[in-house]
Amino acid sequence: MTIGLALALFGATFAAVFGAMGSAWxxxxxxxxxxxxxxxxxxxxxxxxxLLALPGTQxxxxxLGAFYIMLKVYIVGGGAPIPxxxxxxxxxxxxxxxxxxxxSAYYQGRASAASIFFIAKxxxxxxxxxxxxxxxxxxxxxGLLATILMVSWIxx
Amino acid sequence: MSLIAMQKVAVIGHLxxxxxxxxxxQEAGVMQIAPLPLGQSTTATExxxxxxxxxxxxxxxxxxxxxxxxxxxxxxxxxxxTISGEFLRQTAKEFNWREVIAGLNRIGNELANLKNLEGKxxxxxxxxxxxxxxxVPLDSLRSREQIIILAGSCRAKVLDDLTGAVKKLAAGHLxxxxxxxxxxLFLIATDQEAGAxxxxxxxxxxxxxxxxxxxxxxxxxxxxxxxLLKKTAAERxxxxxxxxxxxxxxxxxxxxxxxxxxxxxxRLAGEQLAHTERTFILTGWLPxxxxxxxxxxxxxxxxxxxxxxxxxxxxxxxxxxxxxxxIFTPFELITKIFGSPSPGDMDxxxxxxxxxxxxxxxxxxxxxxxxxxxxxxxxxQRTLTLSEGGKNLLNLLFWGGIATVFAxxxxxxxxxxxxxxxxxxxxxxxxxxxxxxxxxxxxNMLIISLLLGLVQIITGLALGxxxxxxxxxxxxxxxxxxxxxxxxxxxxxYGVTTALGRETSLxxxxxxxxxxxxxVLTQGRNERGLLKKAVSGILSLYRTTSFLGDTLSYSRLxxxxxxxxxxxxxxxxxxxxxxxxxxxxxxxxxxxxLLVGHLFNLVISVLGAFVHSARLQxxxxxxxxxxxxxxxxxxxxxETAYTIISPK
Numbered sequence: 001m002t003i004g005l006a007l008a009l010f011g012a013t014f015a016a017v018f019g020a021m022g023s024a025w026x027x028x029x030x031x032x033x034x035x036x037x038x039x040x041x042x043x044x045x046x047x048x049x050x051l052l053a054l055p056g057t058q059x060x061x062x063x064l065g066a067f068y069i070m071l072k073v074y075i076v077g078g079g080a081p082i083p084x085x086x087x088x089x090x091x092x093x094x095x096x097x098x099x100x101x102x103x104s105a106y107y108q109g110r111a112s113a114a115s116i117f118f119i120a121k122x123x124x125x126x127x128x129x130x131x132x133x134x135x136x137x138x139x140x141x142x143g144l145l146a147t148i149l150m151v152s153w154i155x156x
Numbered sequence: 157m158s159l160i161a162m163q164k165v166a167v168i169g170h171l172x173x174x175x176x177x178x179x180x181x182q183e184a185g186v187m188q189i190a191p192l193p194l195g196q197s198t199t200a201t202e203x204x205x206x207x208x209x210x211x212x213x214x215x216x217x218x219x220x221x222x223x224x225x226x227x228x229x230x231x232x233x234x235x236x237x238t239i240s241g242e243f244l245r246q247t248a249k250e251f252n253w254r255e256v257i258a259g260l261n262r263i264g265n266e267l268a269n270l271k272n273l274e275g276k277x278x279x280x281x282x283x284x285x286x287x288x289x290x291x292v293p294l295d296s297l298r299s300r301e302q303i304i305i306l307a308g309s310c311r312a313k314v315l316d317d318l319t320g321a322v323k324k325l326a327a328g329h330l331x332x333x334x335x336x337x338x339x340x341l342f343l344i345a346t347d348q349e350a351g352a353x354x355x356x357x358x359x360x361x362x363x364x365x366x367x368x369x370x371x372x373x374x375x376x377x378x379x380x381x382x383x384l385l386k387k388t389a390a391e392r393x394x395x396x397x398x399x400x401x402x403x404x405x406x407x408x409x410x411x412x413x414x415x416x417x418x419x420x421x422x423r424l425a426g427e428q429l430a431h432t433e434r435t436f437i438l439t440g441w442l443p444x445x446x447x448x449x450x451x452x453x454x455x456x457x458x459x460x461x462x463x464x465x466x467x468x469x470x471x472x473x474x475x476x477x478x479x480x481x482x483i484f485t486p487f488e489l490i491t492k493i494f495g496s497p498s499p500g501d502m503d504x505x506x507x508x509x510x511x512x513x514x515x516x517x518x519x520x521x522x523x524x525x526x527x528x529x530x531x532x533x534x535x536x537q538r539t540l541t542l543s544e545g546g547k548n549l550l551n552l553l554f555w556g557g558i559a560t561v562f563a564x565x566x567x568x569x570x571x572x573x574x575x576x577x578x579x580x581x582x583x584x585x586x587x588x589x590x591x592x593x594x595x596x597x598x599x600n601m602l603i604i605s606l607l608l609g610l611v612q613i614i615t616g617l618a619l620g621x622x623x624x625x626x627x628x629x630x631x632x633x634x635x636x637x638x639x640x641x642x643x644x645x646x647x648x649x650y651g652v653t654t655a656l657g658r659e660t661s662l663x664x665x666x667x668x669x670x671x672x673x674x675x676v677l678t679q680g681r682n683e684r685g686l687l688k689k690a691v692s693g694i695l696s697l698y699r700t701t702s703f704l705g706d707t708l709s710y711s712r713l714x715x716x717x718x719x720x721x722x723x724x725x726x727x728x729x730x731x732x733x734x735x736x737x738x739x740x741x742x743x744x745x746x747x748x749x750l751l752v753g754h755l756f757n758l759v760i761s762v763l764g765a766f767v768h769s770a771r772l773q774x775x776x777x778x779x780x781x782x783x784x785x786x787x788x789x790x791x792x793x794x795e796t797a798y799t800i801i802s803p804k
Binding site for chain 2 (some may be wrong): 044045046072137148
């Protein structure tokens with residue numbers, strides 16, 4: 001295994017771990033709000049669950065970024081011999097989705113919590129309530145996109 | 157694809173006709189009542205709201221008793237029985253629901269009391285349990301004149317020290333009852349040494365135990381408690397049995413609930429009327445085309461009711477009701493998320509339909525997922541009782557599923573299975589219709605996404621232009637929309653031709669400059685003074701960056717497309733790994749991984765596709781031409797919670 005391959009895997013790790021941590025954090029914030037709302041009205045579980053799930057996507061984006069790097073370095077077959085410079089490039093490519101996902105998932109969790117309180121008072125407005133946290137997610141999508149484009153363009 | 161013309165009317169009639177009229181309007185559900193300031197509370201002596209609260213609590217209690225659990229889907233679309241309004245009325249009249257509620261309350265109270273009693277008995281029993289070996293009546297184990305007797309417990313390791321300390325008292329005795337890690341004991345001393353005894357409790361962290369008072373020994377008392385507990389359990393069972401006997405009334409209670417929901421709606425509507433001694437007046441809005449029928453229904457049947465068309469109050473805005481041809485109706489849902497159009501605005505449901513479905517399909521883009529989604533939508537349409545919004549949502553998902561199938565064919569995605577791994581006889585033809593492979597070549601898909609964005613943004617501006625021209629605002633339309641379309645198209649074509657090294661780029665650069673000049677000259681036209689006009693004209697070009705940002709926002713189409721397909725791929729890989737893990741059983745595990753994994757991916761991908769496609773409509777598309785701000789038309793009609801009232 002070359003150092004380059006190890007660095008590339010580190011990029012994948014960064015993407016997956018930070019995306020997942022952000023989602024866990026974001027969902028826990030939304031879940032705290034959900035717990036409060038459900039204690040008043042357990043019937044709202046379905047609607048609340050949809051809002052609760054929204055900050056979960058960053059974890060998937062991070063995983064996706066990681067998987068894309070893994071695909072690139074052919075880790076299934078034991079890993080291609082990656083030169084040091086390409087490894088560093090792939091490490092850099094893992095950062096956008098990981099970091100943007102981490103921070104945006106936290107803030108999306110807060111937006112979801114606000115939407116959960118919104119739905120508690122106005123259960124008919126689920127559409128609007130979903131759109132608000134989705135605005136935050138845009139920036140995680142951009143992070144993912146940056147990662148994908150970098151990975152697909154990096155030459156190994 | 158448009159707003160429906162609304163008409164405000166006044167209905168005047170004799171007071172006798174008030175209730176039949178409200179009944180009629182509630183059933184017809186065509187008119188939104190506009191409250192009159194002279195409204196007064198009606199003479200209704202019954203407190204419908206209280207009834208509703210009582211009934212709801214009773215229904216919930218019976219659901220709990222019956223162990224009814226709502227499924228996830230049911231929490232969105234509870235089952236509703238279709239029933240006639242007359243039957244509801246009959247049930248409310250004949251069914252003695254108050255007796256059921258009184259019974260429920262009594263049983264509820266009794267059960268609560270029993271629960272308290274049981275709690276107390278169990279607590280006493282737990283206290284007594286370590287002391288059952290003591291063969292003295294409990295009452296003789298209490299402090300009395302000159303003697304203190306205290307029951308307590310301590311940790312085993314302090315026992316020796318405690319024994320020593322008690323021996324130092326002038327007249328003290330430590331009686332150890334038993335115990336393993338925690339030692340239970342009695343401390344006996346004279347009351348002159350009360351202070352010293354308390355100090356011992358503090359020093360050795362003894363816990364005081366206040367045993368229940370009784371003439372029996374602890375063992376006998378425990379037996380008696382056991383007897384009492386058995387009795388309470390039997391009583392509780394009896395009450396639960398009685399409660400179970402009431403469960404059969406639940407259905408009728410829901411009928412009564414829905415009946416009083418109608419009555420309460422009628423009462424609330426009645427408060428929005430104005431009255432004289434003999435007459436009432438009701439004002440409200442209804443679609444203009446419904447007016448002749450309403451007049452016919454009311455005036456011709458009854459000479460004591462008159463319907464008159466009236467104008468709106470100053471600053472009053474008619475409520476908005478949009479109507480679209482059947483195929484576009486589901487897309488009103490997206491418009492309504494943003495807000496109904498205000499009068500004079502256009503209804504964007506039709507134009508957004510095409511883009512929404514296209515974007516939704518691109519985000520999912522898998523033949524298998526599309527088919528499953530369409531199938532699920534059809535299944536739930538058939539099996540669930542749905543509100544208007546629910547029906548629209550499922551229709552939307554159905555069409556989204558169908559479009560996803562086509563998008564899946566183009567991107568060559570069939571449950572995310574790699575086409576290379578299929579036998580050539582199947583994979584070959586499928587590959588020949590595959591136009592894009594987003595995983596291997598994301599750049600192409602990115603360019604397509606951005607181009608689609610550009611198309612939608614220009615379409616939005618074109619709609620704005622069309623609407624302004626239609627309303628006779630020719631200059632506003634041409635300057636604020638036409639010039640922008642011209643400028644943006646020239647700019648994009650300049651960029652493309654330059655990149656391709658074509659000579660026509662010079663022409664487009666000149667056109668773009670002409671467009672920009674036009675914008676600088678016109679965008680400040682509403683400002684006063686030449687300087688202000690010039691400054692805001694120049695600053696208007698800054699809006700180009702917002703168009704750029706909007707276009708980039710469409711890159712999410714690529715990202716979501718890849719999320720769906722790569723997570724699908726990962727599920728297939730994991731399933732493949734499990735297949736060989738255990739003989740025979742491996743295939744079962746593989747099937748489970750595939751089923752659960754793809755279903756999970758489908759759910760989160762549909763959520764993402766819906767949310768992000770909707771967002772592109774609401775933010776990027778509507779931002780160009782649609783303002784919303786209308787108040788949705790909410791006709792006075794029958795509202796129900798548990799049933800659907802069949803039309804007569």
